[in-house]
Amino acid sequence: MPSVTHEALVELFKNRPTLAVEMLQDALGQPVPAFSEARVASSDLAEVKPSDPEAIGVAFLAAAAGLDEERRAVYGDLVLSSLNAAARRTLEAMMKSGYEFQSEFARSYVAKGRQEGREEGLREGTLKAKAHDVLSVIEARGLEVPTEVRERVLASTDLAELDRWIRRAAVVSDARELLGTSGS
Numbered sequence: 560m561p562s563v564t565h566e567a568l569v570e571l572f573k574n575r576p577t578l579a580v581e582m583l584q585d586a587l588g589q590p591v592p593a594f595s596e597a598r599v600a601s602s603d604l605a606e607v608k609p610s611d612p613e614a615i616g617v618a619f620l621a622a623a624a625g626l627d628e629e630r631r632a633v634y635g636d637l638v639l640s641s642l643n644a645a646a647r648r649t650l651e652a653m654m655k656s657g658y659e660f661q662s663e664f665a666r667s668y669v670a671k672g673r674q675e676g677r678e679e680g681l682r683e684g685t686l687k688a689k690a691h692d693v694l695s696v697i698e699a700r701g702l703e704v705p706t707e708v709r710e711r712v713l714a715s716t717d718l719a720e721l722d723r724w725i726r727r728a729a730v731v732s733d734a735r736e737l738l739g740t741s742g743s
Contacts, residue, residue: 567637574630619650687713689721696728697737708734 572579583589619638623631639647690713697704715721727737 564637564641567633571634571637686716686718686721689718689725690715693721693724693728693737696725697731697734700728702731702734704734708738711738 580591583591619634623634639650642650693712694704694709712721712724715724724737731737
């Protein structure tokens, strides 16, 4: 019966067949002749002993950049559990320290992730600022802001809604009118 490690490796290479060639060339420095097809002659991986486990870790970091979160976690766990203690510590340090990827492929995915993070942060900052603007206008007009109104405004994730509320905050006579409800 195949082990979990065996099955994970089979899945890893099945999902990205070129990884075997990349690992041979980049991580292990082995030349690979031109090919049009690849086959696994044996699924017994017990004999595989990489000469440079640290290079395997670096190759993994580059390959993992293009994977979804779940696969990256599974494959990362597999790679880390397969390394000796020294290589594992080195790879973990690289993962924590902001290792600079060597391949353009990996760098492009890191850059894409950073850009998406910046955009998300900007959007969240804009939402927060607009929500506070709504409340500031109401408070500057000397109106009381009930807890339910404050919570609803601060919880909004709709920029258009917050823009409408900023304009309405300038003219309502009661903060509850902002949300379309009347005060009692």
